[in-house]
Amino acid sequence: METQSSAAGRLPRPLFCALVLFLLEGSVVYQAYAVDVEVKDASNETCLFGKWIMNFSITYETEHNEYKNTVLTFPEHVRYDGSSCDNEISGPVLAIEFGEGHSWNISFTKTNDTYQGIISFTYNTNDTALFPDAKMKGLITTSTNYPLHPVNLDTVFICQNVDFVESGSVIQNFQNVVLEAFLPSGNLSDQKTVCDKDAVVTPEPAVPDTSSTDTTSITNTTFIINTTSITNTNTNTTSITDDTTEEANTTILSSRSISQPDEIPATGTYSVKNDTEVCLLATMGLQLNMTKTLMNINPNTTTASGRCGNRSSVLTLTDTDIVVVLTFAVKNTSFERFYLKAVDVTVTNPVNGTQFAASDNLTFWEASLGSSYMCRKKETLVVTPSCSLHVFNLRIQPFQVQNGQFSIAEECTSSDFLFIIPIVVGVVIGLLIVFAFVFYMIGRRKSDSGYQAV
Template identity: 50%
Template sequence: METRRSLFGRLLGPLCCGLLLFILMLLDGSASSEMYAVDVELKDASNITCLYAKWMMNFSITYESNISEYKNKAFMLPENVRYDGSSCNGTNGPLLAIEFGEGHFWSINFAKTDDTYQGNITFIYNTNDAELFPDAKRKGLITASAKYPLHPIQLHTVFSCHHVDSVKAGNVTNDFWNITLQAFLQNGSLSTAYTYCDKDIVATTAENAVSVPTATTTEPTTAATVTTTTVPTTTTTTTIPTTSSTVCTTTTTTAAASVKTTLSPTPPPTAKTEEKPMTGNYSVNVGTTVCLLASMGLQLNVSKEQVPLIINIQPNTTVVTGNCGKRSADLRLNDRNSTIIDFFFAVKNTSSEKFYLKGVNVTVIRPANGSLYAANNSLSYWDASLGSSYMCKKEETLVVTKGYRIKTFDLRVQPFDVKENKYSTAEDCSPEVDHFFVPIILGAALAGLVCLIFLAFFIGRQKHHSAGYEQL
């Protein structure tokens, strides 16, 4: 007999489904792959350009939480920024100043010698920003500074760097890529001579098998010409008074990550098949002592594209860097300067202290189709006791964000308490019984059930025939 549901009962299911979908949409909003570019041409009162700057960048900041746990916050330059402090001051050199968010200030001030120019970065970030640092133990403004580019650039040349160029200052890591930069332009015109970063030179050398000096300034050839196609942009012009009674006009263009650039260095790898990646052995040292060990095969899967992107990390072309602390550690794997994966480890504050994988950042540099970026600092993978290592021989999948997944193979990792440069006793993700005994037990149980069914059938027939004889 069929019963009729009440109106509330019939509406409850669709309402719950709708609420679930809404929550999933909100959660998906935390995953972002869109990045915004710095694209600035700084002009003085005479409308002469003193600085041309164009690049992509993101930030990674380590901070201490109010429970004495070190966390990592990775974020991109937001869409809405202010350039109010920028100027073409002839005494101190061009100054590009960027203000964003809740009291964050980033600037680069250029100075020159007779032959070179170089910038000095000042980054002041505000840990009172509840969105970025909701549980920061130290509240207020924190300053980090560094020089950039890393080496002085030949005067009257454009500095160009397609690959990721990282600057570390204190607890801040600042990543740049797709860079076109020149300060102190002659007559306000962009130079036709280029100085390339070391990573671009190494990539071009490897591709063409030609020995190239580490600092090269050349007239551009056809292979090295930069051609840029930018998606629709929003352009604003701000007039800024300077201390020298001149007016500095800043033209700001905000562009999405689909900026397309054609350059000569090696294109990023794209794997078309899901073949198992090679297992790499990675380590981080403090002096001559190993403080972090990792061994794994890594495959990055990006499904947000029209054609899913599959990249196998190649150990023989991967550069390993990282940091070790008592309660936090990080491992950066940079494959051919086009795919970067950051792993962030932390110690849980429990009675039996354990470490775990807390966060992952993924950066894929693809000039032809737009760069990709994803970050998640609220993960909980690879739990193991301090003083042990975590091991998982079977394939595992790390869900970074919706559309970004990392598959690991033959994994073993120990980010803390490494002794004598060797792994400690491993805690396995699943005992071997899962691989062998469980299928055997299930098969035996199924076979036993079939036998019981046949036995019951034959016993039932036997009793049926016996009852028939007794009736006769």
């Protein structure tokens, strides 16, 4: 933990920033961190309050002209130079730097009635841990608006369900968002608005109460930068002074039921476009089994994205807090055939944390290039020992789609056919036995016909 004096020297004067990162506990592959932020001005008034969970899904091209997907989350240690309240019109700004040259910042602007943030995310493909075989090396920057729609001034923006924004090859997933910029008198507003994902199906989470003074001590799991006292705006607020780190317990609601019924999921139709032309087509019903928890992918709430190439194509399906990335490749043989090469699954759960499973050495759904693959029966794709996908009513074509239509299909081996084979063999053997017995009896009758008269 840095001292307050050293932190002060890194922040623009006379403006200060408070940044708190909390570790969410849970048995996950990737540690998930929630961001709890207050940006304060010189008079110690809050100009930005934000609280959310987020991760990044990045698709990149490899040296072998294939596309891979990698998932990036905020690590435990980040840098935050450049965060400030700025001025009355163009601020505030939250800037985060982390890892090997990665940075994320959001700057807010306002009109007479609304405010909105502009996200700039820069990732470094020289980071060999995340991009071991990237074709393009260096810094890549994408930008997008968030929230997606302008928010009325003096209004808190809330999004409990997973809300994602896509820009270029990056999908940013947000969840459990509580956000307000340009706070009047430094206090959160009583007025609230929700994102599109929350508008119909989910209740609004409670807005933190900044007036409470109840405090609860915890162990040293927070990273705090400030030169003055900071007020943590959870339901039970905390005063943080010179050498004391305190925070309150928080309650986070899950946006998806922990268990789903064991039923056949609805079949959805998905497509990916290359400019204006459809280059990938898929119809399927998907059910995810993550650590023995079944979750159906709902086509009505699922969005499809991705990219197409000559040797590799990617289909990304995002349903609320589930992201499934399917990567297809072409085999380097004299008979060109495509197959499912990799599957990446990310489940964002505010109770258990972010769960991630991936495998890039698969050989499912193989068919000739220029045709489609079809399987009417249930197929189970084992991604890892704790993660599998159940697929129903599948038809997919990741390459050479013509006029937005499926080409002739190559079907999987039917389980019914496999079941019939032993029956047919048994019947044939039985008939052979019957025929042999009949011929035997006929031959025996001829031999028993007696002696002829001389």
